[in-house]
Amino acid sequence: MSRPEDTLPPDLFYNDAESRKYTTSSRIQNVQVEMTNRALSLLHLQTPSLILDIGCGSGLSGEILSSVAPSSGGPHIWTGMDISASMLEIALQRDVEGDLLLADIGQGVPFRAGTFDAAISISAVQWLCNAESSDTSPQGRLARFFGGLYASLKRGGRAVCQFYPKNESQRSMVSAAAIRAGFGAGILEDGGGTKGAKVYLVLSVGGGLLRGLWRGWRGWMLRRGVGEACKGRGGRRLGGKGGSSGF
Numbered sequence: 001m002s003r004p005e006d007t008l009p010p011d012l013f014y015n016d017a018e019s020r021k022y023t024t025s026s027r028i029q030n031v032q033v034e035m036t037n038r039a040l041s042l043l044h045l046q047t048p049s050l051i052l053d054i055g056c057g058s059g060l061s062g063e064i065l066s067s068v069a070p071s072s073g074g075p076h077i078w079t080g081m082d083i084s085a086s087m088l089e090i091a092l093q094r095d096v097e098g099d100l101l102l103a104d105i106g107q108g109v110p111f112r113a114g115t116f117d118a119a120i121s122i123s124a125v126q127w128l129c130n131a132e133s134s135d136t137s138p139q140g141r142l143a144r145f146f147g148g149l150y151a152s153l154k155r156g157g158r159a160v161c162q163f164y165p166k167n168e169s170q171r172s173m174v175s176a177a178a179i180r181a182g183f184g185a186g187i188l189e190d191g192g193g194t195k196g197a198k199v200y201l202v203l204s205v206g207g208g209l210l211r212g213l214w215r216g217w218r219g220w221m222l223r224r225g226v227g228e229a230c231k232g233r234g235g236r237r238l239g240g241k242g243g244s245s246g247f
């Protein structure tokens with residue numbers, strides 16, 4: 001089956017009909033909720049925070065942020081950015097809590113420096129790997145996105161981007177762009193080697209995140225410096241089907 005991002009630009013792919021179909025599918029709702037909860041757990045937020053939801057769509061990911069209980073450090077306040085007017089229209093109709101901005105993340109992240117405590121992006125960043133015209137390149141769009149995201153986060157801020165790389169080269173291109181923008185970065189993969197594998201790019205401004213995360217993740221360790229982690233003893237990389245792995 002072809003990947004949506006190989007068929008049309010996102011603002012055309014997510015038209016009125018596709019956006020409605022996406023939002024009302026219970027299968028999609030369940031998967032997006034699960035991945036958003038995973039991203040939130042990787043952010044380790046202890047108190048109500050201001051979060052940017054990148055590629056927020058119709059608000060399936062954002063509404064999880066508003067619903068975090070005070071006992072779990074919420075509720076969080078969020079702002080969503082998306083390139084699809086149809087997706088944002090559905091978010092408005094669904095009366096989501098977040099503020100919404102129609103914008104292309106490949107052009108940057110247009111907020112004042114240091115605005116957000118954290119950011120999440122669920123199933124959006126792979127769209128940047130497709131150049132939409134002859135004067136834009138995936139590398140240029142990724143650089144503008146990660147540069148803008150880095151600036152918009154507070155020092156010590158964190159971001160988790162779940163995305164669907166088409167192949168190893170896309171996965172490396174995305175992580176390299178984040179590191180080049182200044183982030184401390186690591187990749188975590190759930191269900192590696194299975195059809196349902198989920199890749200999370202975990203980012204920090206100022207380097208505090210990775211130290212904090214690895215303290216919280218028993219059995220995880222940094223390997224070969226920034227951006228590399230593996231599970232197991234003595235730096236051995238475990239690629240077991242169905243488990244979590246990172247690099």
Ligand SMILES: C[S@@+](CC[C@H](N)C(=O)[O-])C[C@H]1O[C@@H](n2cnc3c(N)ncnc32)[C@H](O)[C@@H]1O
Binds near residue numbers: 011103
């Ligand atoms: C699969 S949907 C995910 C939506 C939401 N995060 C969720 O979990 O339901 C991917 C979203 O990314 C948005 N997107 C893709 N490329 C984008 C870009 N360049 N700028 C802003 N949003 C983009 C799409 O419009 C779409 O709403």
